[in-house]
Amino acid sequence: MRELTVDLGERSYPIYIGQGLLDQAASYFQKHNIGNKSPLLIIADSNVAPRYLAKLEQVLQAGGYKTASAVVPAGESSKSLAMLGDLVGKALDAGLDRKSAIVALGGGVVGDLAGFVAASYMRGIKFVQVPTTILAHDSSVGGKVAVNHPQAKNIIGAFHQPEFVLYDLNTLQTLPPRDVSSGLSEVVKHGLIWDASFVDWCEANAEKLLALDPDSLGYALYKGCSVKAAVVSEDEKEMGLRAILNLGHTIGHAIEAVAGYNEMQHGEAISIGMIGSAKLGLRYGAPEEVYTKTKRVLAKCGLPVSLPKHYDVDAIMAAMMHDKKFKEGTMVFVVPTAIGKVEIKSDVSVEWMKEIVEELKLEAEQI
Numbered sequence: 001m002r003e004l005t006v007d008l009g010e011r012s013y014p015i016y017i018g019q020g021l022l023d024q025a026a027s028y029f030q031k032h033n034i035g036n037k038s039p040l041l042i043i044a045d046s047n048v049a050p051r052y053l054a055k056l057e058q059v060l061q062a063g064g065y066k067t068a069s070a071v072v073p074a075g076e077s078s079k080s081l082a083m084l085g086d087l088v089g090k091a092l093d094a095g096l097d098r099k100s101a102i103v104a105l106g107g108g109v110v111g112d113l114a115g116f117v118a119a120s121y122m123r124g125i126k127f128v129q130v131p132t133t134i135l136a137h138d139s140s141v142g143g144k145v146a147v148n149h150p151q152a153k154n155i156i157g158a159f160h161q162p163e164f165v166l167y168d169l170n171t172l173q174t175l176p177p178r179d180v181s182s183g184l185s186e187v188v189k190h191g192l193i194w195d196a197s198f199v200d201w202c203e204a205n206a207e208k209l210l211a212l213d214p215d216s217l218g219y220a221l222y223k224g225c226s227v228k229a230a231v232v233s234e235d236e237k238e239m240g241l242r243a244i245l246n247l248g249h250t251i252g253h254a255i256e257a258v259a260g261y262n263e264m265q266h267g268e269a270i271s272i273g274m275i276g277s278a279k280l281g282l283r284y285g286a287p288e289e290v291y292t293k294t295k296r297v298l299a300k301c302g303l304p305v306s307l308p309k310h311y312d313v314d315a316i317m318a319a320m321m322h323d324k325k326f327k328e329g330t331m332v333f334v335v336p337t338a339i340g341k342v343e344i345k346s347d348v349s350v351e352w353m354k355e356i357v358e359e360l361k362l363e364a365e366q367i
């Protein structure tokens with residue numbers, strides 16, 4: 001078992017990463033002072049619930065907890081205000097009070113959604129992250145919780161940190177291949193922004209990761225979570241440094257919004273976005289390797305590296321204008337300057353960005 005800390009003073013919390021942790025969930029809840037007098041609400045999606053919900057409920061109940069559960073349809077569309085309303089209804093029906101906790105059992109969709117329920121129910125109650133996807137090494141850490149609006153991704157949300165993160169690597173064995181690749185996108189991102197040697201490692205170990213080799217996965221998720229924890233510990237509310245975690249996300253979020261949140265997985269959209277950011281890096285004078293290596297490692301992880309033909313460039317440009325990094329009307333981008341290093345550039349040319357999105361699409365047409 002590996003352990004990391006998100007260092008936020010009195011709101012600091014651990015990330016536990018290991019095999020079989022679900023079986024020990026009750027003792028972690030007790031260790032972190034989650035009381036057993038008020039009920040817990042476990043939120044899972046329709047793919048995760050049949051696999052892991054009964055197990056978690058049984059372990060928690062055996063440890064003296066009262067549990068209720070809510071199952072949402074799998075997929076990004078569940079990150080909506082309507083679903084938030086439904087879940088608040090479920091929390092009320094189950095009798096959750098201010099001492100209760102919400103448990104997010106699932107990937108980033110459930111983590112963001114359940115976390116926002118916890119942030120807003122009774123103006124904020126405790127929550128615990130129990131991630132079950134590779135991508136959720138990113139989403140379960142750092143306290144960004146949100147739902148989407150049809151016009152903009154994650155635009156209704158809060159910063160609300162979990163009590164702890166319980167990452168049972170065994171759950172990852174049932175992930176479909178597409179979600180394995182999608183999760184690796186954010187793993188690679190953590191290397192691209194912080195640690196060149198980890199990018200080399202990802203490239204060399206891509207096949208093992210795709211095959212869900214437990215040792216490789218454990219190491220990759222530990223490294224990814226270490227980067228995330230270090231950045232969040234320095235800048236919890238994204239006043240500066242934390243923006244680097246957004247590499248590829250301005251283009252990526254725009255693609256997700258234009259796709260209606262149901263065609264492209266988050267990690268897939270971010271992969272295309274990171275290729276776009278690498279192209280922008282070249283325009284700012286980064287060495288060619290930044291682009292070629294970024295593209296190679298993402299492709300090795302089974303990720304898309306160009307924009308599918310049917311996407312409308314103008315619609316993507318319009319969606320990009322809703323990016324939360326926009327300040328005082330200027331385009332702000334995370335730009336790679338070397339492998340493992342990025343800079344935040346303000347006032348990025350809209351013309352350049354349009355040319356880059358067009359190039360991304362043209363490259364798909366050439367395949």
Ligand SMILES: NC(=O)c1ccc[n+]([C@@H]2O[C@H](COP(=O)([O-])OP(=O)(O)OC[C@H]3O[C@@H](n4cnc5c(N)ncnc54)[C@H](O)[C@@H]3O)[C@@H](O)[C@H]2O)c1
Nearest residue numbers: 047074107108109132133135138139144171174175179266
């Ligand atoms: N808050 C943050 O800091 C942050 C960071 C990164 C991403 N995100 C958000 O995370 C979301 C994407 O997360 P995701 O890729 O985990 O998506 P997801 O939660 O939709 O999970 C992907 C798919 O895998 C299924 N699944 C989950 N665990 C499984 C398991 N163990 N076995 C079988 N199937 C399983 C899900 O049902 C779903 O179909 C996006 O909404 C993104 O915006 C948030």
Ligand SMILES: O=C(O)C(=O)C[C@@H](O)[C@H](O)[C@H](O)COP(=O)(O)O
Nearest residue numbers: 138142144153154242245246249324
């Ligand atoms: O934690 C962060 O900060 C991130 O940017 C991590 C991203 O991978 C994640 O997708 C996040 O939800 C994007 O944040 P947003 O503020 O652009 O919605």
Ligand SMILES: [Zn+2]
Nearest residue numbers: 186249266270
């Ligand atoms: Zn992301």
